[in-house]
Amino acid sequence: MYWRVGEQVHSLILVCFPCGSTAEDSMKTKKNIAGIVWDLAAPVADGLGYTIWDVEYVKEGSTMILRITIDIDNEVGITIDDCEKMHRAIDPVIDEADPIEESYNLEVSSPGVERLLTRPEHFERMVGADVEVRLFAALPDRPAIGGSKVFTGILKGFDGQNILVEVGGEEVSVPKKAASKVQTVFDWA
Numbered sequence: 001m002y003w004r005v006g007e008q009v010h011s012l013i014l015v016c017f018p019c020g021s022t023a024e025d026s027m028k029t030k031k032n033i034a035g036i037v038w039d040l041a042a043p044v045a046d047g048l049g050y051t052i053w054d055v056e057y058v059k060e061g062s063t064m065i066l067r068i069t070i071d072i073d074n075e076v077g078i079t080i081d082d083c084e085k086m087h088r089a090i091d092p093v094i095d096e097a098d099p100i101e102e103s104y105n106l107e108v109s110s111p112g113v114e115r116l117l118t119r120p121e122h123f124e125r126m127v128g129a130d131v132e133v134r135l136f137a138a139l140p141d142r143p144a145i146g147g148s149k150v151f152t153g154i155l156k157g158f159d160g161q162n163i164l165v166e167v168g169g170e171e172v173s174v175p176k177k178a179a180s181k182v183q184t185v186f187d188w189a
Helices: 023-047 080-097 120-125
Strands: 002-005 008-011 051-060 063-071 105-109 130-135 150-158 162-167 170-175 179-184
Touching: 023 051, 023 063, 023 080, 063 080, 080 105, 120 150, 130 162, 150 170
Parallel strands: 063 105
Antiparallel strands: 002 008, 051 063, 130 150, 130 179, 150 162, 162 170
């Protein structure tokens, strides 16, 4: 919508949410859907020998995506066949429960070799791995990371509040809430 005031043209952008809901309600709904689907998918994944790494319900472009990320504890990791097997097994379970009113695309994927660490069990599983930590703001009181907002090191532990990373032979404790992103890094060389 445009309107003219004197020689200036102004635009008005409206963001609408159904029936008095807010962006916060929308976010809660997406988290609720992800939680419901996690509960549906976990026993299916377990029965196939997989674990659920993550479940997301997100909008990408104009499409809603229900993404189930699975993992397996073996040397090979998740294959395309594993993703297909999980997709075929979980699709009818989700259809039967019908937790999502709108249309969406179901994706089943692996977490990849450079995986995001968001849950306590992710950190526990990846102790000893090389990680990259991105901070919301530099932590000047941590000399081992030189006031940087991005650093790499070896994940040593996670106590539920703090991430312990070895950087240059020195252990650095970073509050989880200070990290915008933590992911494993793979040496592609």
